[in-house]
Amino acid sequence: MKALLALIQARNLEFSRDKSAIGWSLLFPIIILIALALVFDDDSPSLYRVGVYGPSTSIEAVLSLKHIDIIHYDDLSDAQYKVARHHIDGLVSAEQYWINPTSARGYIVEQLILAQAPSLQKTEISGEAVRHVEWLLPGIIGMNMMFSGLYGVGYVIVRYRRTGVLKRFQVTPLSAWQFLSSQLLSRLLVILATAVIVFVVICTLFTIEIKGSAWLLLLNMTLGTAAMISIGLMVASRTRSDEWCNGVLNLLSWPMMFLSGIWFSLEGSKDWVRLIADMLPLTHLNDANRAVIIDGAGIVAIGDHLLFLVAIITVSLSLASYRFKWQ
Template identity: 70%
Template sequence: MNALFALISARNTEFFRDKSALGWSLLFPIAIIIALVLVFDDDNPSLYQLGVYGVTEEITQLQTLKHIEIIHYDDLAQAQHKVARHLVDGLISGDTYWVNPDSAQGYILEQVILSKLPQLQTKPITGDAVRHVEWILPGIIGMNMMFSALYGVGYVVVRYRRTGVLKRLQVTPLGAWQFLASQLISRLGATVLSSILVFVVIAVLFDIQPQGNIALLVLNTVLGSAAMISIGLLVASRTRSDELCNGLLNILSWPMMFLSGIWFSLEGAKPWVRFMADCLPLTHMNDANRAVIIDGAGLLDISDHLLFLVAIICICLGIASRTFSWD
């Protein structure tokens, strides 16, 4: 029993002496709860989403209605596309109201709108609703890639440093950038291959037929995976503690899991929430993959997403190679 208590005491002493790990174990759950409350707590939830294009005086009569979220668009074609695919329940521009006749929520919203504004001219927009499996598949694959990339690389490098493997590599001609590149390429191959296999299996099971070029899906998946692996390498470039590495990776992965559109759309989200989401690589990868699968987007249509991912790769790998510590 004395040996047992001695081991318990030694482990507790080790944990409390690691100030970084102790700090993360206390601060991380508090930060996550505060963030979730700020982002998702809503005392007046919306049941319907109404798009508005241009300056519409009639909209003032609708702003008093509860549970209707008004979303302003700068592109009429984009707004009409949202209505056609059931992503928005209705659209008003000037004296015209657009609705998809096949949308159940659009039908209810149309009755409410016309009761307030009977002078509006109704125009139907046809289009099939996005199937839930088509919408959620890119998000689930992206989430799996995120965890594989961040934790699969971060923990390995920290373990190498803690067990002295990196010290042995330091005396070889190997440069920091070469070591980081080897970790990136190795993990990238496994992550992309597993993502492709998952996509093929689900596509066959649920008859998912991407509207766009398959090569664009592969390109975006490669860049998205490389971006998240680069972030994992940056976190592990100087970290020695497993607990600190876990805390840092958690504080990076949780916002991406909730704000990158994995489970639900951020259409109409608060501007600051949308800004935070647009700073996350997983958001850009998910949005680009959905655009290709659902809307048949081309290279130019998703070029902004691809450029963002390339920038993340270059910045994170550059900083990681500069600040990398072998011991």
């Protein structure tokens, strides 16, 4: 019993001396709760999403309806595509409205539009809704890559530093960028291999067809995974504390869990929420994957996403190499 109590006391002393660990243990849940409350707490949730194209002064009666998200579009073809794929429940302009006749929610929205603006002309847009499994697949694959990339290298580097492995590497001709690159490439191959296996199995089980290029999809997955690993390397480039590393990685991964379109679309969300989401690498990974798998997008269409991921890799690896600490 004395030995047990002595070990408990020793571990408590070790934890209490790690100021960063105490800080993350106290602050992290508070930060996450505040962030989720700001993003998702809504006293008046919307039931339907209606797009608006062009001037809206003549359809104010429609826009004044409660519990409806109004989303403004400058590109008519983009807005019509959203209706066709059931991303929004209807589209209105000053003279007409567009409805997908296969959408149950679109039927209700049409009745509301006719009640408020019966003079609008109707245009039907055909198109099948994206299956839920097709929507979830890119997000789940991206989430798995995120956790494997961030935590898979973060903990390893910290453990190497704490156990003296990096100290031994320091006396060799090995440079920091060479060591970090080896960690990135090694982890990248493992994550990609497992992701491809999972992807093929799910596509086979649920008969999911990739509309675009499989090679383009692989390129995006490679860049997305490399971006996550690079961020993990940057976080672990100096610290010796597991708790500190875990806290920072949690602070980075949790916003991506909820704001990167893994579980639901951010279509019609608040502008500041969308702004934060657009700064997250997992958002670009998921959006590009969905564009290739569901819409058959080419490299030009997802070029912005690819460039963003390349920028994340370059900046994160540069900072990790510059800040890297062997001991």
